[in-house]
Amino acid sequence: MKDLTLTVQGMSCGHCVSSVEGALNELDGVSEVNVNLGEGKVDVKFDESKVTVDQMKEAIDDQGYDVVA
Numbered sequence: 667m668k669d670l671t672l673t674v675q676g677m678s679c680g681h682c683v684s685s686v687e688g689a690l691n692e693l694d695g696v697s698e699v700n701v702n703l704g705e706g707k708v709d710v711k712f713d714e715s716k717v718t719v720d721q722m723k724e725a726i727d728d729q730g731y732d733v734v735a
């Protein structure tokens with residue numbers, strides 16, 4: 667299990683938080699998602715053998731938000 671913090675731009679309200687959380691939780695291998703709206707940070711706990719960082723970035727991107735780091 668690995669921890670990662672992504673910096674995401676464009677999240678502005680609770681709806682954005684649930685969109686990002688929902689998209690990440692749908693991925694097999696993601697076990698925990700925590701969005702910090704004020705800081706624009708997304709903490710994820712995931713299984714490296716099941717899901718890649720790129721897949722998680724893409725899932726966030728698909729919701730209309732930019733992963734900048």
Ligand SMILES: [Cu+2]
Pocket residue numbers: 677678679680681682683
């Ligand atoms: Cu929003």
